[in-house]
Amino acid sequence: MPSTSSITNALTIDVEDYFQVSAFAPYIERSEWDLRECRVERNVERILALLEEHNTQATFFTLGWIAERYPALVRRIVDGGHELASHGYGHERVSDLSEAAFFEDIHRAKALLEDIAGVRVQGYRAPSFSIGSGNLWALDTLQRAGYRYSSSIYPIRHDHYGMPDAPRFAHQVRDGLIEVPPTTLRMFHRNLPSSGGGYFRLLPYALSRWMLRQVHRQDGSPAVFYFHPWEMDVGQPRVQGIGFKTRFRHYVNIGRMEQRLGHLLQDFHWGRMDHIFLSPQTPEVARG
16 A cells, blocks of 8 residues: 555635534525625735645635635635636535536536636536535536536444445546545444544544545555535634534634644645546556
């Protein structure tokens, strides 16, 4: 197996603001989005500075809604050498959409991002990893819309998403389309999430680092790590009236996130999704 230091992992950022989180949907109407304080621009700038400090490139799965309002930020991402990818337009869960509505969402986002940045958009990540066993038709729709890869199926068991029996690593799902799932560690006959988000904020950093290294040792494959700009924003307005579980998941250890990301960038080698999984030197992609 390759050593940890020889593997380039994929660092990914889901560019959305705090009020667009799916768990807040029952509390914040879409009609309120334009009335809320938008903090995504300053938070992405902090991320870009952190990446520049560590000489690291990443993939930014960006909402069309954000790109439409902050086109200069989108161009700043591309000018920094990072990959621009799609998070859809309006952060709607795929499981809540019809095929026609989903195609409209992903086609609109792709065209908007490409028009703003002048680059080809090849990747897509579903909001809340909302592609699973009940809507695999979405993969055909992504293929039809011209995407080359998706990172939308999380092979874990979760109360809001997940497809625990799905392959754990990059695999071909349609002609010309691969699925690159977030990283899990296989232990105790189940897949344990080890790829970022709330789990990264909740668990001690040493444990997260150990899990990623175990994936390298056991499987010899690149990891796919993700986080959101709002996860390092201690100053974001607090949403009132939310339940304890939602409040805990969203706000736990936000104040420690930036420091942990710094350690992560030091301890592992990171790169863009397209460079790792679509280049001629890409790791072997299994057929799904």
